[in-house]
Amino acid sequence: MRFYGYAGHILFVDLTAGKTWRETLGRELCEDFIGGEGINIRLMLDLLKPGVDPLSPENPIVIGVGPLVGTLAPSTSMTQVATKYAIPASSDGKKYYVANAKGASSRFSLMLKNAGYDHVVVLGRAPSPSYLLITDGEVRILDAGDLWGKDVYETMSILKKKHRNSGVWTIGPAGENLVRISHGFVDRSHMGRHMGAVMGSKNLKAVVTYGAKGVEIADRKRFLDVVNPLRERILTQTTVDPPIESDGPAHAPGMVSPYKEGYPQDLAVKTKIEDFACASCITPDRFTFEIKDGPFAGETLRTTHFLMVPIFGQRLRLVDWRETAKFMDMCNCLGIDVLTAYQMVTFVTRLYARGDISNKETDGMELRRDFRCYRELLEKIARREGIGAAMADGWYSLHEKVGISPWEHWDGTGIVKGTDTIVDSRSMRFDPWQFSQIVNLRAGKEEHNSPIVHRYHETIEVYREAFKESMNLTDEEIKRYFTDDDFITGRFEKISEDGLAAYESLGQCIQQYILSCGALRIRDAAQLYSAATGIETSAADLKKKGERIWNLYKVLNVREGFTREDDAFPPLWVKATEAPARMGTGEVWLTTRGGRRLTKEDLTRTLDDYYDERGWDIETGVPTREKLEELGLSEFVPVVEKYLTK
Amino acid sequence: MHKENIKVYPEACVECLSCQLICSLTYQDRFVPERAYIQIDPRIDTHDVVKIRFTEDCVKECSLCVRYCVFEALGKV
Numbered sequence: 001m002r003f004y005g006y007a008g009h010i011l012f013v014d015l016t017a018g019k020t021w022r023e024t025l026g027r028e029l030c031e032d033f034i035g036g037e038g039i040n041i042r043l044m045l046d047l048l049k050p051g052v053d054p055l056s057p058e059n060p061i062v063i064g065v066g067p068l069v070g071t072l073a074p075s076t077s078m079t080q081v082a083t084k085y086a087i088p089a090s091s092d093g094k095k096y097y098v099a100n101a102k103g104a105s106s107r108f109s110l111m112l113k114n115a116g117y118d119h120v121v122v123l124g125r126a127p128s129p130s131y132l133l134i135t136d137g138e139v140r141i142l143d144a145g146d147l148w149g150k151d152v153y154e155t156m157s158i159l160k161k162k163h164r165n166s167g168v169w170t171i172g173p174a175g176e177n178l179v180r181i182s183h184g185f186v187d188r189s190h191m192g193r194h195m196g197a198v199m200g201s202k203n204l205k206a207v208v209t210y211g212a213k214g215v216e217i218a219d220r221k222r223f224l225d226v227v228n229p230l231r232e233r234i235l236t237q238t239t240v241d242p243p244i245e246s247d248g249p250a251h252a253p254g255m256v257s258p259y260k261e262g263y264p265q266d267l268a269v270k271t272k273i274e275d276f277a278c279a280s281c282i283t284p285d286r287f288t289f290e291i292k293d294g295p296f297a298g299e300t301l302r303t304t305h306f307l308m309v310p311i312f313g314q315r316l317r318l319v320d321w322r323e324t325a326k327f328m329d330m331c332n333c334l335g336i337d338v339l340t341a342y343q344m345v346t347f348v349t350r351l352y353a354r355g356d357i358s359n360k361e362t363d364g365m366e367l368r369r370d371f372r373c374y375r376e377l378l379e380k381i382a383r384r385e386g387i388g389a390a391m392a393d394g395w396y397s398l399h400e401k402v403g404i405s406p407w408e409h410w411d412g413t414g415i416v417k418g419t420d421t422i423v424d425s426r427s428m429r430f431d432p433w434q435f436s437q438i439v440n441l442r443a444g445k446e447e448h449n450s451p452i453v454h455r456y457h458e459t460i461e462v463y464r465e466a467f468k469e470s471m472n473l474t475d476e477e478i479k480r481y482f483t484d485d486d487f488i489t490g491r492f493e494k495i496s497e498d499g500l501a502a503y504e505s506l507g508q509c510i511q512q513y514i515l516s517c518g519a520l521r522i523r524d525a526a527q528l529y530s531a532a533t534g535i536e537t538s539a540a541d542l543k544k545k546g547e548r549i550w551n552l553y554k555v556l557n558v559r560e561g562f563t564r565e566d567d568a569f570p571p572l573w574v575k576a577t578e579a580p581a582r583m584g585t586g587e588v589w590l591t592t593r594g595g596r597r598l599t600k601e602d603l604t605r606t607l608d609d610y611y612d613e614r615g616w617d618i619e620t621g622v623p624t625r626e627k628l629e630e631l632g633l634s635e636f637v638p639v640v641e642k643y644l645t646k
Numbered sequence: 647m648h649k650e651n652i653k654v655y656p657e658a659c660v661e662c663l664s665c666q667l668i669c670s671l672t673y674q675d676r677f678v679p680e681r682a683y684i685q686i687d688p689r690i691d692t693h694d695v696v697k698i699r700f701t702e703d704c705v706k707e708c709s710l711c712v713r714y715c716v717f718e719a720l721g722k723v
Contacts, residue, residue: 071677072667072714106661107688114678160690165680214678220671235716274692277662279679282716284660288692300692 004218005067005533016124034505036066038549040082054086055201057125066507070113070215075509077278079109089417099442103191108167110279115211126203136211144205151333170206172335179392188286218534233519262319268306301325323371350411414570417443426588470518472539490609502546564621659696659719665711
């Protein structure tokens, strides 16, 4: 069978036995689940036994690159990776979710496709530190003894020099030490928030890939007839507004003195020294910023947009931006998730400052709200020492250590399934972006498919028209997702997720369907897929396949015991609606876009709407028999049966 | 190989590989950056500079790479 778009093979690697083999990619898999995330999830269902310890050799890692990866379709550079995450998702430490993460790469995804593989399944555990080399000529499990212990950047440099033009995915010392809040880096991007420990548990330091097999497409003219005007639209439509652009002002929303002065407006422009794009992307958002003076002179921060620096800096109470940049850089080097790390560090140091905890809870460490303390905490997390060991094992473990719950205390944060949320709905209004964190199968992650959602000043009419265009909806259909002045959040989430699943299965980065003006529409993606693969697919087909993928993804997690009770709103968010309190410079509330203060009942109704729109059991939040049969997934009905109330 | 009709500004290159993708699609009938007639030697460490070079096979003056570079790393002479 000749493959277009696809490479045509799945590579299997058994690290325990030291064996590798490949299988042909089935056409039915492609037609039903597209590729990337979709096929990753389908493979996980067969490979992963329920109840497996995520840090055991029985937990597989499945890497996938979708059928558009390696082509000129803009920003199709995503690597998808699925596994059972090592973050305890319940207070008893027994539940762990299965999720699919992604990373945009300058070369990794393109090279994996050019090595001849759409998916790589990693099984078992290597007997000693190893790295995997996957090329178009060979697949080898190589010794990583001299890389073990090295930080992310040093490892990346050594491997990229040793293996010319390769793509590299690596973990840092934190992942090696099974720090559960660790992650990896793929080329210039984070990948796999909180899955670094899974790689570390396999003694797998890195995956390196290179190839020159190429990607054939079925209809070149048709493909370029979509790509060329799409590139034009991307370049001529307004892209993300400042301050998200690296050249925009450094100020985060709501900055106060002295932070406003410590993070001047032109900081990003003055310190940026490098721009990087991912393969096929014409809106690069990987940058290097250089600290030019002070104790960290000459050091750099590799990140996406500079906006994170002032946001973290103000929360950490670091007036000197160079200290914030160094904190973030340390997280990158060690391979610790910076989003979780800065929240945990903030939490424990604030508790200590108030006298709510003492040296007894910190194993003798004096905590201060300053950079030196933060640095020491990061080092302790990476080495699993003292209070760092509790932080390394996630929020439930930290709760047990300090005796104060981070999901209820005012100095805590929103936590869903053991994971901190990315955005806090109390201060940013409650819309699909916030709600997605509750029901996303990758816990706490704000993922959706709504263009321009970051532009908070827009009217609901603008969002409605943008989404209608983006997801190819009729006037009748759009009424399911919007009222005159607001999102119907729960219902909107369903179609947003379906679109997201489709894009992530194609290999498409959010750059072009969310962060810009939504230059890429689902009908463009359908055209690109049809032209690349020769598998004729409409926009409606793509949405349906996305729905199928999301339902199967849900089944995978229902099998691990996740139901409606796990889709719980963070107690801290709800606490603010019931008991006003001054937080920082002002009160914070859950509100709608219209500014109406939400109640618990409003939030319950949103979840009801979501499950209803999905065709799931409203009481238990699992796919119904009818929905699975409709999607051609009847073989999985036995998984959900015990949770169905009808 | 030096190209008379193309000026190179490596400091503007962000390594999107669009030039390689269109070149290889045109002349190799598939997307294969490693076989494109324009080669991009990547930056690895901070302060590295991209190297852009043309292979001996680049004999037609099609300037496709120039057209597909939106970062002005390539310019027609």
